Amino acid sequence: MTKKIRIGLVGYGNIGKGVELALEKFPDMEGIAVFTRRNPEELDSKFKAVSLDDILDYKDQIDCLILCGGSATDLPEQGPNLAKNFSTIDSYDNHNNIPHYFEDMDAAAKNGNQVSIISVGWDPGLFSVNRAILESVLPGGETYTFWGKGLSQGHSDAIRRISGVKFGVQYTIPMESSLEKVRSGVNPELSTREKHERVCYVVEKENADRQLIEKTIKTMPDYFEPYNTTVHFIDEKTFKKDHNKMPHGGFVIRTATSANNNKQKAEFQLQLESNAEFTSSILVAYARAAYRFKTDGKTGAFSVLDVPPAYLSAKTSEQLRKELL
């Protein structure tokens, strides 16, 4: 039997738990341990739980670490530290800071002869792959990205921080009329307000002021002010029944006009009942690619744009050419 690719998880939140579940569907890979800053005994993982302080003891037992922490504080610190000693996959998604994060990870990974693939997921991730391929094969057009309908974690958190809010979620919804305009090939210029709307469901605390909550949401700069925002107040029972999932999705659309004025359109769509489970599954597939890059003798940081599709698959190149080409 071929040796399995040995995976370590760093962090055990939504994504860590998702990676643990996803690994069951990747028979060529196995989870070795979860590394945590918490007390390992408190973790209910089927993998061995180990203190993050002891991770270097596992250097020879892990082919690739999947970093399951967040982009705000976890990854900027953990990433470069771990990349010196392990190959890593992460879902760093702070778009503006990607070039800087890439440099840090590249230096660390090269320093330790490791491979790091950063910003893996669906956006950044599969959507980036589609933006890059479609822009290249259909030059002279426009690319549009729409997100949703989906639950935005950041916006939901922002609602929950408002005084008087007991529970709250926010759904990002692409404007159907703008989607249709884009698909028609007229290459419209769309304002932020024209691309997405935001719909919130809120359970207020006893005696809270609904009007004040609604106004606080709708006028919140950056998060809600630039959008058409709707706020629904609902009871706790309805909230727990109807808003307990994390659906998401979106669209990358490229339209271009080729010679002789022919309209060409390509579109990539995702519709996910569980955002975290999909992101986790993508992370695991890219861990295969990191392992292969390392086998090829590569070192340093890479993004999804550097990964050949074949490197994501458990199949051999021969199989892929025969079955999927």
Next chain:
Amino acid sequence: MTKKIRIGLVGYGNIGKGVELALEKFPDMEGIAVFTRRNPEELDSKFKAVSLDDILDYKDQIDCLILCGGSATDLPEQGPNLAKNFSTIDSYDNHNNIPHYFEDMDAAAKNGNQVSIISVGWDPGLFSVNRAILESVLPGGETYTFWGKGLSQGHSDAIRRISGVKFGVQYTIPMESSLEKVRSGVNPELSTREKHERVCYVVEKENADRQLIEKTIKTMPDYFEPYNTTVHFIDEKTFKKDHNKMPHGGFVIRTATSANNNKQKAEFQLQLESNAEFTSSILVAYARAAYRFKTDGKTGAFSVLDVPPAYLSAKTSEQLRKELL
């Protein structure tokens, strides 16, 4: 100024002419010559027309040849001959024979220290890329490919060979009900007849027997018999007005169920007013990748599944990370 990637065309049919037009939108590339088996003086190309017999004289003036011939007879013979002396791109699309063609091209390209990327286009091509990526990131599901609505060249040719037919075209149309079933995530088993229907438009010759033509089409083995086929007889004027374009398109749909029974769906769609112009544009983008593979010191044959998305773009890795990741 950076040196442009120098392209040679072999063949000047639909695809060759499409490549000539497409190159205008690739400012980092330039067409050097069209190589033809015809009398070069008969070619109305803006590139220099050269007899295919003299192609070796251009060995040092071409970075990559785009082979614009057909898969039936041109490519199996031309491909391995040219791959010994030039890096090549082709759109070889005889699915069953791809493994054998790959071996021939790989041996020839390695023999001459060249790079050949085979089976480039949208299927095989971008659809294959999507099938490979989506199967990898969403294991435990099913992938479906639908083609159309689009004009099938092979089926149109088959109609035109029937006695009594003056003009004829055939459109392949995916069955909307099956598309919806697939999108619902129930992973249906679909027969050939359930996936696509075929709609034909025919102009008959004077005194031809419409009933006989229709029966001959509908009972043609492999081409039409396994499908629900509709035949419309129209007049020549209508034919020339309404059926002078070569639209095509299609869908790759992957559905899977992740942990906790969550349904996940990814879909890639193409809608093209000109099939040939899109295929040509893809060929040019992959010529960039062939050039980069060669710069990397690679030799041999590759497929689209071996090409990192970044290699298709004129942008640097830094730009791509900043702008598209």
